[in-house]
Amino acid sequence: MNNYTQIFVGTAFTSDSSEKISILKDYLFCINHSGMISKIVAPQDEEYQLLIETHKGQDHFHVLDDGHYLLPGFVDLHVHAPQWAQSGTAQDLPLYDWLNTYTFPLEAKYSDLDFAQSVYGNLVDTLLANGTTTALYFATVHKEASLLLAEICAQKGQRGLVGKVVMDDPEQNPPYYRDQDAETALRETEEFILAVKELNKTVKQGVYPVVTPRFIPSCSDEALKGLGDLALKYDTHIQSHCSESDWAHHYVKERFNKHDAFALNDFGLLSDKSVMAHSNFLSDEDAALFAETGTAIAHCPLSNAYFANSVLPLHRFRKMGIDIGLGTDISAGATPSLYDNAKQAVISSRMLEDGVNANLPADERGVANSRITINEAFYLATAGGGESLSIPVGRIKEGYAWDVQIIDTKVPAAKLPIFDPNEDLYDIFQKIMYNVRPENIREVWVQGEKVHTR
Incomplete structure (x- = not known):
């Protein structure tokens, strides 16, 4: 006793x-x-x-x-830590324009570690104050600032899973904000993984490195393959975006003649330690591949309302055996609260089931059997997040x-x-x-x- x-x-x-x-x-x-x-x-x-x-x-x-x-405690499966500095603004453009007009210029500023310290310190405090005890973070391309975020999580007592973002394709990324090349991106990712694993030896609640290709459109084939190899070598978590919007989904199909899910899997990026954000446009074949590989979905209902062009069919995917948790997707989702996102998950599911076009007959307006309850939304914010990360939390x-x-x-x-x-x-x-x-x-x-x- x-x-x-x-x-x-x-x-x-x-x-x-x-x-x-x-x-x-x-x-x-x-x-x-x-x-x-x-x-x-x-x-x-x-x-x-x-x-x-x-x-x-x-x-x-x-x-x-x-x-x-x-x-x-809540488990937030999708946070863009550097974007906290613009949260609540810049919600007025489509995804591609939003990234290039607002987001990439902001993320480029994190080469300044003093700026990174001020934003990241406040973000971790804010998430803890909102009940979020575990967070899966995208940082930036900067190795030092990404490591700083892991250190801040360690110091403040939050369980942080942190990824140094990789985006090396010169045709898809601005010259002022990208990895120099695939070789540099992979070398710095490996150094980051080793540094965070060393840090974790001193941290009670755990901090973890995450292999993080931003999404397929931002990465070369060489980088994607190399990241899959690193995740396997070091048994790390993996995160990215998958089939988020019409634009992103169609870009990958044109580049590889296949959907995001199968392209990611070909590069070794789908596993039982993978969490893919959004995934709204998964086909049944894509979803079956997620279930087969153990890949989880970070459902970001508020962000999806702004940028995803659709509502995630939660019930359909869960019935197929996919682990799903909630994400705020700061700053595409403008609030740090998973309470807000749990409520929005319920609202979005009801809108999917009931439909939104009043000019259609009621029986043609929506997708039957789509609604979820607040009990299910609570599960997504807690136990579902823990299961998605294969960590005993939630x-x-x-x-x-x-x-x-x-x-x-x-x-x-x-x-x-x-x-x-x-x-x-x-x-x-x-x-x-x-x-x-x-x-x-x-x-x-x-x-x-x-x-x-x-």
Whole structure:
């Protein structure tokens, strides 16, 4: 009983499955020295009272206040870290023009490490304050600034998976912002991988290098093949964009006479440690390849509304066995909140099912059986993200990391609409998912360490 470094008493909400929420009312949560959930004890269990009597009054024993609840920390599967500096702007152009007019000039500035420090430090703080305990990051082409982002995650206690972006094709990238050539890109990627792996030896919650071709249109064949080889050599995670928009999807088809998914697979970039952002335009054959290789999808519903030209058919892909989680896609998605994206995932799915053209008959307007519930959106933001990364996070369950948000439903600045002292707990869960603001997130813990408090 003395092996627990933290014990919490309170009510938690966690995904039992993609559609079912488990409500753990007044449970004990026992955390070991590694920051993992060692034991969960129900009030009716024999040792419940004994544990309380043994540990109460000690610094490591935490009893949640009335109106406070535990949720798993969120897993954000798609963040363009450098774009935080333009978040909330530049939403007015198609993807190709947006990249060249706004985004590439901004990302080029990260050769300045002081600028990188100020943006990345604030971004990690902001994501933690919004309940995001694990983030999968695109950095920039700059090796030093990309390593700095990993170091900031390590220092601030967030679990960061960071990729030095590769974009070496001189025909598709501006001269002021690209890798010098494929050889340079691959050498610097390998150096980055080794440096982050070394850093990870000192980090409790973990920081991980990610092989990161920006997307096929930005990379030469040589770079893509070399990145696949590096991912295999060092057993790293892989991330990119896949079949995001009409333009990107059709570009790859014209270049290789095949879809993104099959082109990426040919270069060794699809595996059970791969996460592909968007993927809205996957055919059934593409989706079957994702399922076969274990490749996951980062669903970015807010970003998709601006840039993807379509709605992801979540239900169809999940039924085919594809792991899916949520991403903010900062800054194409203008908010750092996965609460906002969970709500948008529900909204987008309803719009896909109901259709949007009122001039069509109702039975011709949408795609049947497309809607998801807030339970499913919560699953995508938590357990689905953990499964997509093959990391034991996203659930409040024995054997998982103690990554949690403590939600205060009574905070004066953002009180949730709960007026019945005996309110149904599932109704409270729904109100949390639809109404929480950063002011409600009192504490955030990652791997058993408190990393944010308000």
